[in-house]
Amino acid sequence: MRDLNFFESFIEKKEFKINRRIVFVTLSSFLVLSLTAYIIYNAILIRRESKIVESLKSTAEDPKILKKVEEIKSKEVEVNEYRASVEKIKQLDATIEKRDIIDEDLLNNINSKLGENIFLTSLSIQNNEIHLVGISKDKWEIAEFIKGIETLDIHEDIFASNISQQDDHYGFSLNIQLRSDDNGGHQ
Numbered sequence: 257m258r259d260l261n262f263f264e265s266f267i268e269k270k271e272f273k274i275n276r277r278i279v280f281v282t283l284s285s286f287l288v289l290s291l292t293a294y295i296i297y298n299a300i301l302i303r304r305e306s307k308i309v310e311s312l313k314s315t316a317e318d319p320k321i322l323k324k325v326e327e328i329k330s331k332e333v334e335v336n337e338y339r340a341s342v343e344k345i346k347q348l349d350a351t352i353e354k355r356d357i358i359d360e361d362l363l364n365n366i367n368s369k370l371g372e373n374i375f376l377t378s379l380s381i382q383n384n385e386i387h388l389v390g391i392s393k394d395k396w397e398i399a400e401f402i403k404g405i406e407t408l409d410i411h412e413d414i415f416a417s418n419i420s421q422q423d424d425h426y427g428f429s430l431n432i433q434l435r436s437d438d439n440g441g442h443q
Contacts, residue, residue: 362410363379365408365410366386366388366405366408368404369401369404369405369407369408370401371392371397371400371401372397373392373393373394373397374390374391374392374393374397374398374401375390375391375392376388376389376390377389377390377391378390384433384434385431385432385433385434386431386432386434387429387430387431387432388428388429388430388431388432389427389428389429389430390427390428390430391422391425391426391427391428392425392426392428393424393425393426394426395419395421395426398416398419398426398428401430402414402416402430405430405432409435410432410434410435411432411433411434411435412433412434412435413431413432413433414430414431414432414433415430415431415433416428416429416430416431417429417430417431
């Protein structure tokens with residue numbers, strides 16, 4: 257039997273040798289396996305993306321969808337035309353509002369100049385002219401009404417075309433040519 261020497265491992269020096277061939281084969285195998293795994297992974301990704309692309313391509317080339325796309329494009333063109341039309345209408349409306357010299361305030365101002373015993377029976381408006389027909393118990397009230405309208409400073413010309421006595425009252429016709437200022441309105 258052999259004696260055990262506990263110090264033998266310290267006495268003998270074992271050389272640790274690296275076998276280059278084993279390291280080369282191991283590294284080569286690892287590199288080949290990694291490269292193969294990477295290729296397979298990319299092939300799977302490419303196949304999946306190709307399926308998605310084919311699905312999207314078939315969807316994009318579907319005649320029903322193409323027809324709907326064309327309909328949407330034509331509707332979009334119509335919507336843009338309507339928007340342009342609405343914008344033009346808004347601009348025209350703003351222009352008309354600027355040029356509108358006969359408004360509720362003007363009619364209220366004329367109405368405020370009516371005396372107690374004077375009544376309007378007809379009012380017509382054409383362009384920048386107002387034609388009033390009315391009756392009064394006294395011709396002086398008609399004169400005061402005309403003077404009151406003159407104080408409004410809205411006219412170029414006021415012309416009483418007719419004042420006539422009819423039984424117990426006076427009938428009158430009055431033409432008011434409105435003044436246009438630079439803003440297209442009245443003062």
